[in-house]
Amino acid sequence: AQSVSQHNHHVILSEAASLELGCNYSYGGTVNLFWYVQYPGQHLQLLLKYFSGDPLVKGIKGFEAEFIKSKFSFNLRKPSVQWSDTAEYFCAVNPTGGGNKLTFGTGTQLKVEL
Amino acid sequence: GAVVSQHPSRVICKSGTSVKIECRSLDFQATTMFWYRQFPKQSLMLMATSNEGSKATYEQGVEKDKFLINHASLTLSTLTVTSAHPEDSSFYICSAFTGTYEQYFGPGTRLTVT
Numbered sequence: 001a002q003s004v005s006q007h008n009h010h011v012i013l014s015e016a017a018s019l020e021l022g023c024n025y026s027y028g029g030t031v032n033l034f035w036y037v038q039y040p041g042q043h044l045q046l047l048l049k050y051f052s053g054d055p056l057v058k059g060i061k062g063f064e065a066e067f068i069k070s071k072f073s074f075n076l077r078k079p080s081v082q083w084s085d086t087a088e089y090f091c092a093v094n095p096t097g098g099g100n101k102l103t104f105g106t107g108t109q110l111k112v113e114l
Numbered sequence: 115g116a117v118v119s120q121h122p123s124r125v126i127c128k129s130g131t132s133v134k135i136e137c138r139s140l141d142f143q144a145t146t147m148f149w150y151r152q153f154p155k156q157s158l159m160l161m162a163t164s165n166e167g168s169k170a171t172y173e174q175g176v177e178k179d180k181f182l183i184n185h186a187s188l189t190l191s192t193l194t195v196t197s198a199h200p201e202d203s204s205f206y207i208c209s210a211f212t213g214t215y216e217q218y219f220g221p222g223t224r225l226t227v228t
Contacts, residue, residue: 036219043118044158044207044219090157100146100211104157 002027004093006105013081013112021076021108023065023091030096033074035065038107039087047089050074061085086112116142118210120220127198127227135193135223137208143188144210148217149181152205164191198227 007022025031035047048059055067065076074091091105117140127133137147145166150158162183163171170183180202182194195202203226209217 043221044209046216046218049216099163100217101148101160101163102158102217103160106157 002031002093002095002103004091004103004105006089006091006108008108009106011108011110013110015083015112015114016080017112019076019078019081019085019110021089021091021110023074023076023105025072025074025091025093025103027072027093027095032094032096033065033067034092034094034102035059035063035074035076036090036092036104037087038090044090047076081110081112083112083114086110116210116212116216116218118208118218118220120206120208120223122223123221124224125226127225129199129227130197132194132196133198133225135195135206135208135225137191137193137210137220139189139210139218142210142212144191144212145188146211147185147191148209148211149183149191149193150207150209152207152222154205158207161193195225198225200227203227 003026005024033050036044037047038044047063048057050057050067058064063078067074089108092102094102119138121136147164149161152158160173161176164183164185166185172178185191205222207222209219211217
């Protein structure tokens with residue numbers, strides 16, 4: 001069965017700092033990749049997704065992620081974080097042809113300090 | 115954007131009773147809905163896939179007789195936790211699949227069994 005690893009469980013940054021959250025998956029076939037965000041008290045929202053094509057994908061709110069197939073990675077980045085980015089971030093994987101099921105990573109709690 | 119609602123948002127019940135949680139897609143039809151369970155400080159674990167008009171598909175280790183799923187229409191799926199026990203206390207989240215590889219998540223239901 002596939003698994004998703006997020007190595008950073010808690011990240012604390014100051015405003016304007018750059019962000020990179022790691023995500024690695026274990027699955028040998030073709031995958032669709034997602035990053036979701038959960039703001040305090042709110043439901044999960046899609047930040048960005050990768051299905052095929054350009055491995056550098058841009059999402060909402062200035063986030064981007066790069067798919068590196070050789071490393072089985074899909075790291076999330078933002079050049080300059082804001083206090084409002086404080087949230088929990090989840091990486092998720094869906095094997096192509098896997099019935100649209102998502103396997104989630106354990107999540108990274110990001111706190112941005114003023 | 116696509117909106118998914120859940121009702122109730124919180125429920126407290128006594129051990130041995132049953133609880134029904136509703137998941138509705140408000141502005142789109144969803145042939146497939148997913149039910150997840152989220153433990154504190156942990157990731158979302160897929161419990162089952164709910165398909166309109168057919169039986170739900172449960173993930174390994176999920177008791178189908180305990181977690182009854184009914185997807186009676188293209189906009190409504192229900193999860194009934196039967197004979198609930200304190201270990202069933204958790205955060206239950208549903209998502210609806212739009213057919214474009216995207217899932218839209220509900221706000222979740224906090225179940226506490228006393």
